[in-house]
Amino acid sequence: MPDKNGTAAILAIGEELLLGSISDTNSAHIAASLTSAGWKVAGILTIGDDLTEITAAILELSAKHEILIITGGLGPTLDDLTRQGLAGAAGVELAENPEMLQNIKAYFRALQYPMKANNRLQALLPEGGRGLHNSIGTAPGIAIEINGCQCFALPGVPSEMRVMLAGQVMPIIGNRPGGAISVRELHLWGKGESDIGATLAALMERGRNPSVGTCAASGIITVRIVASAETKAQAEALLQADEIEIRNRLAENIFGADGITLAGAVVKLLTERNATLALAESCTGGLIGKLLTDVPGSSAVLTEGFITYTNGAKIARLGVPAEVLAGYGAVSEAVCRKMAEGVREVSGSTFGIGVTGIAGPGGGTLDKPVGRVYIAIAGPEQIVHRECNFLHDRDGNRIRAAITALGMLWRMLLS
Amino acid sequence: MPDKNGTAAILAIGEELLLGSISDTNSAHIAASLTSAGWKVAGILTIGDDLTEITAAILELSAKHEILIITGGLGPTLDDLTRQGLAGAAGVELAENPEMLQNIKAYFRALQYPMKANNRLQALLPEGGRGLHNSIGTAPGIAIEINGCQCFALPGVPSEMRVMLAGQVMPIIGNRPGGAISVRELHLWGKGESDIGATLAALMERGRNPSVGTCAASGIITVRIVASAETKAQAEALLQADEIEIRNRLAENIFGADGITLAGAVVKLLTERNATLALAESCTGGLIGKLLTDVPGSSAVLTEGFITYTNGAKIARLGVPAEVLAGYGAVSEAVCRKMAEGVREVSGSTFGIGVTGIAGPGGGTLDKPVGRVYIAIAGPEQIVHRECNFLHDRDGNRIRAAITALGMLWRMLLS
Numbered sequence: 001m002p003d004k005n006g007t008a009a010i011l012a013i014g015e016e017l018l019l020g021s022i023s024d025t026n027s028a029h030i031a032a033s034l035t036s037a038g039w040k041v042a043g044i045l046t047i048g049d050d051l052t053e054i055t056a057a058i059l060e061l062s063a064k065h066e067i068l069i070i071t072g073g074l075g076p077t078l079d080d081l082t083r084q085g086l087a088g089a090a091g092v093e094l095a096e097n098p099e100m101l102q103n104i105k106a107y108f109r110a111l112q113y114p115m116k117a118n119n120r121l122q123a124l125l126p127e128g129g130r131g132l133h134n135s136i137g138t139a140p141g142i143a144i145e146i147n148g149c150q151c152f153a154l155p156g157v158p159s160e161m162r163v164m165l166a167g168q169v170m171p172i173i174g175n176r177p178g179g180a181i182s183v184r185e186l187h188l189w190g191k192g193e194s195d196i197g198a199t200l201a202a203l204m205e206r207g208r209n210p211s212v213g214t215c216a217a218s219g220i221i222t223v224r225i226v227a228s229a230e231t232k233a234q235a236e237a238l239l240q241a242d243e244i245e246i247r248n249r250l251a252e253n254i255f256g257a258d259g260i261t262l263a264g265a266v267v268k269l270l271t272e273r274n275a276t277l278a279l280a281e282s283c284t285g286g287l288i289g290k291l292l293t294d295v296p297g298s299s300a301v302l303t304e305g306f307i308t309y310t311n312g313a314k315i316a317r318l319g320v321p322a323e324v325l326a327g328y329g330a331v332s333e334a335v336c337r338k339m340a341e342g343v344r345e346v347s348g349s350t351f352g353i354g355v356t357g358i359a360g361p362g363g364g365t366l367d368k369p370v371g372r373v374y375i376a377i378a379g380p381e382q383i384v385h386r387e388c389n390f391l392h393d394r395d396g397n398r399i400r401a402a403i404t405a406l407g408m409l410w411r412m413l414l415s
Numbered sequence: 416m417p418d419k420n421g422t423a424a425i426l427a428i429g430e431e432l433l434l435g436s437i438s439d440t441n442s443a444h445i446a447a448s449l450t451s452a453g454w455k456v457a458g459i460l461t462i463g464d465d466l467t468e469i470t471a472a473i474l475e476l477s478a479k480h481e482i483l484i485i486t487g488g489l490g491p492t493l494d495d496l497t498r499q500g501l502a503g504a505a506g507v508e509l510a511e512n513p514e515m516l517q518n519i520k521a522y523f524r525a526l527q528y529p530m531k532a533n534n535r536l537q538a539l540l541p542e543g544g545r546g547l548h549n550s551i552g553t554a555p556g557i558a559i560e561i562n563g564c565q566c567f568a569l570p571g572v573p574s575e576m577r578v579m580l581a582g583q584v585m586p587i588i589g590n591r592p593g594g595a596i597s598v599r600e601l602h603l604w605g606k607g608e609s610d611i612g613a614t615l616a617a618l619m620e621r622g623r624n625p626s627v628g629t630c631a632a633s634g635i636i637t638v639r640i641v642a643s644a645e646t647k648a649q650a651e652a653l654l655q656a657d658e659i660e661i662r663n664r665l666a667e668n669i670f671g672a673d674g675i676t677l678a679g680a681v682v683k684l685l686t687e688r689n690a691t692l693a694l695a696e697s698c699t700g701g702l703i704g705k706l707l708t709d710v711p712g713s714s715a716v717l718t719e720g721f722i723t724y725t726n727g728a729k730i731a732r733l734g735v736p737a738e739v740l741a742g743y744g745a746v747s748e749a750v751c752r753k754m755a756e757g758v759r760e761v762s763g764s765t766f767g768i769g770v771t772g773i774a775g776p777g778g779g780t781l782d783k784p785v786g787r788v789y790i791a792i793a794g795p796e797q798i799v800h801r802e803c804n805f806l807h808d809r810d811g812n813r814i815r816a817a818i819t820a821l822g823m824l825w826r827m828l829l830s
Contacts, residue, residue: 016630016639018456019598020447025438027461032435041433043468046442046459049628051621053458077612078619079628111804116609118616136806138609157631159811183434206493213430215437224436279701279722285713286696286704289722293700296776296809304732305722307694307704313719313762317732347728361711394711 006176007042008034008067011057013082014156015048017072026071026161033165035183038176038232039067049073054085062089062149067173069165072156074139076118082153083142087126090146094124100131100140107138132168136160143172175232182210182235184243186223188253189262189407193221199249203242210242218396219403220262223250255410262406263291263298269413270301270351277409278347279305280318280339282330282356283373287402303349308339318342318354329368331356333385336374344378351412352378353405360394373401377408384408421594422457423449423482426472428497429571430463432487441486441576448580450598453591453647454482464488469500477504477564482588484580487571489554491533497568498557502541505561509539515546515555522553547583551575558587596643597650599658603636603668604677604822611636614664618657625657633811634818635677638665670825677821678706678713684828685716685766692824693762694720695733695754697745697771698788702817718764723754733757733769744783746771748800751789759793766827767793768820775809788816792823799823 010027017024024046031041042065047053054073061068073082087094101123108115122139125131132141132152139155141164152169154161188196193216197204200223203212210227223246227239247254255265270277279288279302289305292298306317311330314320320338328334336354344352357373364370371390376383388404390397425442432439439461446456457480462468469488476483488497502509516538523530537554540546547556547567554570556579567584569576603611608631612619615638618627625642638661642654662669670680685692694703694717704720707713721732726745729735735753743749751769759767772788779785786805791798803819805812 014630015626015628015641016637017443017459018446019450019639019641020443020445020456021600021637021639022630022632023438023440023443024459028432028435028438030435031433035434041435042463044427044432044439044461046461048457075612075629075631076609077629078616078621079626110806113607116607116613118612119609136811159807163808185436204492211430213436215431217437222436224431224434226434281701281704283708284705285708285717286694286701286720286722287708289696289701290699290705293698293702293722293724293774293813294810298700299724302700302722302724304724304728305701305720307701307708307717307720307722309708309714309717309719317719359708395709398708 005066006040006179007065008039008069009042009061009065010044011061011068011070012044012046013049013054013070013072015079017046018048026156026158029158029162030069030071030165033170034067034069035181037170037173038180039173040181049079049081051081051084051088054081055088058085058089058146058151062147062151065149068149068151069169070151070153071161074122074141074153074155076116076122076138083124083126086129086142086144086146086151086153090126090128090144092127095127096120096123097125097131100125103133103140104138132164134160134164136163141168178230180229180232180235182227182232182239184225184239185258186243186246186254187256187260187262188221188223188250189219189255189403189410191221191250191253196221196223196250200246203245210238212242212246218399219407261291261294262403262410264295266406266410266413267292267295267298267301269410271297273413275350276301276303277351277353278303278343278349280343280352280354281305281307282309282339283359284355284398284402285309287398288353288355288405291402291406303347306343314339318346331358331368331372331374333374333387336376337383337385340376340378340383350380351409353409354378355401355405357388357397357401359397371397373397375401375405375408377405377412379412382412384412420481421455421591422480423454423484424457424476424480425459426476426483426485427459427461428464428469428485428487430494432461433463441571441573444573444577445484445486445580448585449482449484450596452585452588453595454588455596464494464496466496466499466503469496470503473500473504473561473566477562477566480564483564483566484584485566485568486576489537489556489568489570491531491537491553498539498541501544501557501559501561501566501568505541505543505559507542510542511535511538512540512546515540518548518555519553547579549575549579551578556583593645594643595645595647595650596641597647597654599640599654600673601638601658601661601669602671602675602677603638603665604634604670604818604825606636606665606668608636611638611665615661618660625653627657627661633814634822676706676709677818677825679710681821681825681828682707682710682713682716684825686712688828690765691716691718692766692768693718693758693764695758695767695769696720696722697724697754698774699770699813699817699820700724702813703768703770703820706817706821718762721758729754733761746773746783746787746789748789748802751791752798752800755791755793755798765795766824768824769793770816770820772803772812772816774812786812788812790816790820790823792820792827794827797827799827
């Protein structure tokens with residue numbers, strides 16, 4: 001590990017992470033927050049619910065870094081040992097904090113649910129530590145200095161962790177003094193990672209500042225620019241030069257920056273154009289609706305959606321002619337076009353999306369294998385259609401179908 | 416960290432993980448594979464593309480563990496340094512391996528794409544190491560013994576890593592000799608983590624074998640039983656004794672085991688009862704449909720779904736009376752009941768789910784704050800209803816609303 005100066009570490013605690021029961025999504029979220037405040041995350045360590053290991057890890061990481069963020073192990077049960085680990089590493093005792101106890105009692109009162117005796121354990125704080133209020137759960141967080149390192153323990157439940165990190169921890173930590181990092185992520189649809197890599201080869205060379213990297217997920221490519229400098233203004237200037245260059249080269253494919261989703265870009269364009277959208281989903285089964293309604297404000301542009309699995313529903317809700325279903329089969333270009341046109345008409349919306357396909361694992365034929373998906377977008381002036389052959393599992397095929405549908409609509413909205 | 420005996424570690428390498436651009440899903444997958452072969456994963460460490468740190472981490476982890484699985488840093492670019500780190504830790508030089516070079520050339524030939532000069536770097540192996548063939552990418556893996564620890568380096572691309580882990584690495588590692596681990600996870604709905612913790616307190620005591628722990632996510636509580644013994648049969652026997660005990664105490668709340676989702680449990684019960692389901696979603700916007708259609712075979716029981724954001728859609732699709740909407744507001748118990756009854760009737764399904772609420776961040780009032788969600792399940796014999804007050808962000812409120820709706824249906828199906 002490098003100098004302590006300006007570095008941070010993340011410690012994720014939980015046996016379930018070591019058993020592989022769940023992926024750790026908290027650490028990436030914390031790393032992104034620290035990075036954008038100019039801190040360099042030097043490492044992420046995941047360990048189990050073992051007090052000796054927890055204490056040793058806190059001692060070691062606090063000795064090496066200025067900031068340590070810990071998640072997990074703050075629950076009310078006997079396998080939750082982060083409180084004890086912090087006390088052990090700090091060489092102090094645990095004591096019940098009256099304010100935290102009041103908060104926990106208030107939480108149960110608001111829920112109109114009796115508080116259990118073991119929830120009282122969650123009001124224990126290491127002496128010299130400070131409680132961090134958890135407005136949406138029972139586990140308070142803890143802030144304490146150990147080895148000259150600012151240590152923060154947060155609950156492992158992602159929604160609670162996120163609220164407390166943004167609302168309480170990041171304001172205490174603040175921006176890293178005397179060193180700045182600026183990060184920009186540009187999100188692209190409609191071009192492959194190797195194509196993008198070739199287009200940006202010179203910018204992606206090792207040792208360059210800013211560094212430029214790519215990563216791919218479900219058909220979306222993200223180009224990441226990381227600029228380091230002494231001041232935020234210098235870092236921003238470096239970053240912007242690269243951003244302009246990349247935007248020039250890949251303008252046609254960039255739909256957003258810094259976490260904007262493709263659904264978010266679509267909702268924004270629909271809103272700007274005073275347009276509305278309706279959905280007719282078969283194999284995606286509500287996933288496109290879910291992605292769109294993840295976006296706050298989407299209710300203003302999404303009129304309605306139909307999950308039409310059965311032929312009967314396709315006929316009754318969307319007006320797909322029975323003879324088209326009989327002649328071409330439910331998974332076909334003809335039916336998909338009728339679904340998009342039908343949902344646009346029946347809902348009185350500006351745009352309609354129709355998706356039908358075979359997500360897998362069953363249902364494939366020689367003619368129409370698993371992964372075959374038909375997607376149509378009906379607009380005021382045209383209807384576009386695409387036949388896709390995805391090669392993934394059920395989850396992968398469904399998310400790619402949804403992303404492709406949103407990408408096609410995004411493109412139509414821009415044209 | 417505990418004794419070296421039987422323990423394994425995972426090392427994830429990549430700057431993008433420390434910047435928080437992506438979550439590390441590889442490590443959970445590897446941890447699950449090692450656990451089911453009887454190995455105890457003692458820790459997961461994530462570090463950046465820095466040769467000194469990579470070498471130090473390999474030295475430290477190989478000294479402490481019998482198995483070390485490394486992901487990332489095997490690409491063709493200058494920031495890929497895992498090969499050098501392994502050579503440094505082993506105290507040997509890198510040399511080009513003719514067989515690996517042939518494999519890489521063959522890969523590009525098959526793609527009909529010219530091989531770039533820098534892909535040749537990927538044929539470098541530490542002396543004494545063995546190449547692991549990558550059939551779906553350019554980066555070969557590496558197997559090498561360091562400090563008496565079996566070390567394996569695999570590409571960071573998840574699909575390549577998974578194929579190589581299952582096909583090549585796990586067969587070499589095999590089951591842990593003289594030690595077996597059995598894991599069972601029981602998934603519960605309708606009871607809080609602290610309640611469950613109180614019920615299982617004696618089983619959850621530290622140092623007990625099997626160990627019993629809990630974790631919570633979006634209203635689902637998972638109870639995890641981990642039994643260690645000399646043989647698999649002994650471990651299974653220990654595990655089963657605890658499982659029976661826990662099932663006895665919490666029978667009413669356990670909907671499945673070992674990764675079964677609540678939607679999966681609902682689809683199974685509907686299928687067994689020859690029953691069908693239709694959805695009327697407002698604030699969840701397709702999320703319940705998405706969760707149900709994640710389950711292969713759900714098309715046999717899910718007739719259709721309606722995403723009815725607007726009042727017009729609630730009236731036209733579900734037959735919610737305009738005067739009920741006007742009198743109570745779209746977010747109300749009365750409208751929610753009409754949605755559930757309406758969708759059941761209009762679709763001719765056995766069960767109907769209606770959900771309406773305020774997911775946030777906007778839209779809340781003093782009377783109906785963000786997080787207020789009404790959920791109704793209409794069945795052949797009864798209609799049940801619940802008013803919920805979730806305290807999370809938009810994502811959190813939506814997933815909790817969807818899980819609660821599925822839980823209520825699950826309960827009705829069992830009664």
